[in-house]
Amino acid sequence: MTERYVYMDHSATTAVDRSVLEAMLPYFSEEFGNPNSLHMWGRKARKAVNEAREKVAALVGADAAEIIFTGGGSEADNLAIKGAAFTRRDKGRHVITTAIEHHAVIDAFHWLEDQGFEVTILPVDEKAMVRISDLESAIRPDTILVSMMFANNEVGTVQPVAEAAKICNERGILFHVDGVQAAGHMPFNVRDMGIDMLTMSAHKMYGPKGVGGLYIRNGVKIEPIVHGGGQERGLRSGTENTAGIVGFGAAADLALRRLGDGSIEEEVRLRDLLIDSVTSSIEDAYLTGHRTERLPFHASFCIGSLEGESMLLRLDAAGIGASSGSACTSGSLEPSYVLLAMGITHELAHGSLRFSLGKDTAREDIVYVAEKLKKIVADLRALSPLWENRG
Amino acid sequence: MYTEKVMELFMNPKNAGRMEDPDGVGEVGNPRCGDIMKIYIKVKDDRIVDISFETFGCASAIASSSMVTEMVKGLTLDEALAISNKDVVNALGGLPPQKIHCSLLAEEGIQAAIEDYRAKRKAGVEAKP
Numbered sequence: 001m002t003e004r005y006v007y008m009d010h011s012a013t014t015a016v017d018r019s020v021l022e023a024m025l026p027y028f029s030e031e032f033g034n035p036n037s038l039h040m041w042g043r044k045a046r047k048a049v050n051e052a053r054e055k056v057a058a059l060v061g062a063d064a065a066e067i068i069f070t071g072g073g074s075e076a077d078n079l080a081i082k083g084a085a086f087t088r089r090d091k092g093r094h095v096i097t098t099a100i101e102h103h104a105v106i107d108a109f110h111w112l113e114d115q116g117f118e119v120t121i122l123p124v125d126e127k128a129m130v131r132i133s134d135l136e137s138a139i140r141p142d143t144i145l146v147s148m149m150f151a152n153n154e155v156g157t158v159q160p161v162a163e164a165a166k167i168c169n170e171r172g173i174l175f176h177v178d179g180v181q182a183a184g185h186m187p188f189n190v191r192d193m194g195i196d197m198l199t200m201s202a203h204k205m206y207g208p209k210g211v212g213g214l215y216i217r218n219g220v221k222i223e224p225i226v227h228g229g230g231q232e233r234g235l236r237s238g239t240e241n242t243a244g245i246v247g248f249g250a251a252a253d254l255a256l257r258r259l260g261d262g263s264i265e266e267e268v269r270l271r272d273l274l275i276d277s278v279t280s281s282i283e284d285a286y287l288t289g290h291r292t293e294r295l296p297f298h299a300s301f302c303i304g305s306l307e308g309e310s311m312l313l314r315l316d317a318a319g320i321g322a323s324s325g326s327a328c329t330s331g332s333l334e335p336s337y338v339l340l341a342m343g344i345t346h347e348l349a350h351g352s353l354r355f356s357l358g359k360d361t362a363r364e365d366i367v368y369v370a371e372k373l374k375k376i377v378a379d380l381r382a383l384s385p386l387w388e389n390r391g
Numbered sequence: 392m393y394t395e396k397v398m399e400l401f402m403n404p405k406n407a408g409r410m411e412d413p414d415g416v417g418e419v420g421n422p423r424c425g426d427i428m429k430i431y432i433k434v435k436d437d438r439i440v441d442i443s444f445e446t447f448g449c450a451s452a453i454a455s456s457s458m459v460t461e462m463v464k465g466l467t468l469d470e471a472l473a474i475s476n477k478d479v480v481n482a483l484g485g486l487p488p489q490k491i492h493c494s495l496l497a498e499e500g501i502q503a504a505i506e507d508y509r510a511k512r513k514a515g516v517e518a519k520p
Contacts, residue, residue: 307425309449310401317402326425326449335425350425383407383453385429385445386422 002319006365009321010297011153011181011356016247017206023250024208027243035240036231045242052249056213059252060198061189068214068232069245073180073201074104076214079235080176080197081108083222084145085117088174092142098122098130099341100152105178127290128157128342135164145174150182154325154338154354155289156298158182165194174220180204181295184255185264196220207251211244263359267296270357270366274299277370282377288339288352297358302344303351305387306380311353314376320369325352393450394484401450406460410443415511417503420496426452430500434508438467451490458482459497468505474498
């Protein structure tokens with residue numbers, strides 16, 4: 001038995017909030033209707049889906065008609081990228097993304113490459129930030145789409161999205177943002193920022209898994225990737241996941257409240273406490289990503305002379321859930337491509353750790369994690385030949 | 392993902408740590424790939440009388456190091472050389488397929504330490520007038 005259980009992997013997924021679960025429950029057995037049916041059962045379900053759409057739209061400053069529900073963030077990314085590229089393929093064949101995107105984006109771009117599109121992948125600096133000048137110089141007359149994540153899942157860095165949007169808007173290039181990590185955790189307005197398409201995911205903000213959303217600015221046309229009954233304005237056929245969508249709506253409501261009640265500011269204080277504790281009490285431990293331009297709930301590190309999986313399992317044994325981008329956790333021999341793109345050496349990248357805080361994380365949890373990590377690092381370094389021979 | 396035996400040895404590894412005055416040292420692996428295993432041996436009458444390891448790597452690398460050091464302790468050098476990575480995997484109750492290379496490091500680490508011992512001994516004999 002451990003002293004505490006501390007889940008610090010909210011970038012991976014969050015627990016469904018009690019209020020969200022309660023909102024969802026009636027839509028399994030009682031209000032089970034198909035939202036596309038004309039009768040009372042169908043109308044009740046339709047009403048619930050419409051209300052959820054308004055809540056999700058309100059979270060990012062969009063109109064309800066601009067939100068498409070999907071089966072998750074990855075699907076929304078694929079719809080945005082493939083749908084936009086195929087709609088615009090007669091205007092040009094050049095598409096741009098960044099070196100640190102989630103696989104749902106990177107792999108969609110690689111697929112486009114197989115279909116005859118030309119892909120430019122923008123590098124990042126040592127803090128995982130895309131340089132706007134790199135974007136400007138990558139743009140060509142035949143560029144039709146740019147996709148850039150709002151904030152990175154592994155190292156937390158928030159990208160200069162508004163500046164990138166401005167450049168794309170001025171040139172008539174569609175601008176997609178993967179906002180899976182940021183939506184619901186940082187206040188922003190898609191219209192003010194000039195975002196054409198934004199991906200969101202319910203389960204990263206205390207909603208259920210298997211539901212995502214894509215904001216598509218009014219007037220932007222894209223091709224669907226799922227064809228069928230024509231639901232979601234023809235962009236995502238398939239009977240709506242009513243309970244899941246209702247849950248997403250309730251989660252968006254909760255997120256909007258948290259953005260305004262000081263919760264995020266407290267999260268930032270706890271995050272900074274963890275960053276300061278780890279980097280000051282553990283020798284050869286470095287923050288990865290940007291110090292201030294980062295997700296409010298995200299603290300990520302590289303610990304010298306150690307390997308991530310061994311730290312994760314020792315943390316797990318101490319009741320702490322975290323994650324790592326080491327090779328041993330990815331199932332390949334290469335450590336995280338995000339860390340390598342930042343110029344971090346293979347050796348150091350193997351020792352990566354990510355702690356992502358949640359709405360129920362307490363100060364005592366931070367203190368506990370920092371103490372346990374310090375002890376685990378010391379114990380494992382006593383085993384590490386690299387630590388002994390460090391220059 | 393890991394067997395109980397792997398987790399037990401990972402949490403409480405046997406024969407861990409650096410050795411003072413070893414008779415042979417073998418270091419295998421590559422920090423770039425995320426694992427290095429260093430094996431220290433003391434040899435008396437052609438037998439491994441003491442052994443320890445230092446390992447940078449994942450749980451299976453640490454458990455494999457611990458297991459192999461226990462398996463070869465007390466064996467003659469030739470007996471120790473006959474221990475294969477399969478023997479280590481079996482003694483651990485199995486390893487996930489992508490972790491089999493950790494058991495290979497254990498086999499190679501022992502071989503490297505014995506080779507180092509034999510090379511030093513040979514050099515020592517030749518150096519004598």
